[in-house]
Amino acid sequence: MKTLAIAISFSLLSIGAFAQAKTTKAIPAKAAKPATATAVSYKCPVCGAVSDKTGECSKDKVAYVKVGDYYCPDCYMSQAKPGKCSMCGVDMKKMETTTAKK
Ligand SMILES: [Zn+2]
Numbered sequence: 001m002k003t004l005a006i007a008i009s010f011s012l013l014s015i016g017a018f019a020q021a022k023t024t025k026a027i028p029a030k031a032a033k034p035a036t037a038t039a040v041s042y043k044c045p046v047c048g049a050v051s052d053k054t055g056e057c058s059k060d061k062v063a064y065v066k067v068g069d070y071y072c073p074d075c076y077m078s079q080a081k082p083g084k085c086s087m088c089g090v091d092m093k094k095m096e097t098t099t100a101k102k
């Protein structure tokens with residue numbers, strides 16, 4: 001009889017733990033990005049120079065674009081989502097890990 005009581009309390013505990021795990025899981029899992037770009041994190045949209053941290057290309061004086069983000073081919077403004085440049089109205093290009101020379 002004692003074992004049954006333990007089993008019941010255990011199952012109640014696991015239900016409680018499960019409910020707790022469910023509530024703590026409220027953080028959207030979509031935010032997790034696949035860690036594909038490891039070495040190259042930022043790139044110059046003009047010359048394709050790579051950097052592991054954000055900054056400015058010393059040659060072209062433009063801000064590095066984060067790999068996976070979108071940038072304007074005209075003014076090199078960058079943003080995280082695709083769309084049109086708010087300055088020029090041209091389509092934003094995705095910054096790929098591989099250099100696409102244009
Ligand atoms: Zn550059």
Ligand SMILES: [Zn+2]
Pocket residue numbers: 072073074075076077085086087088089090
């Ligand atoms: Zn632009």
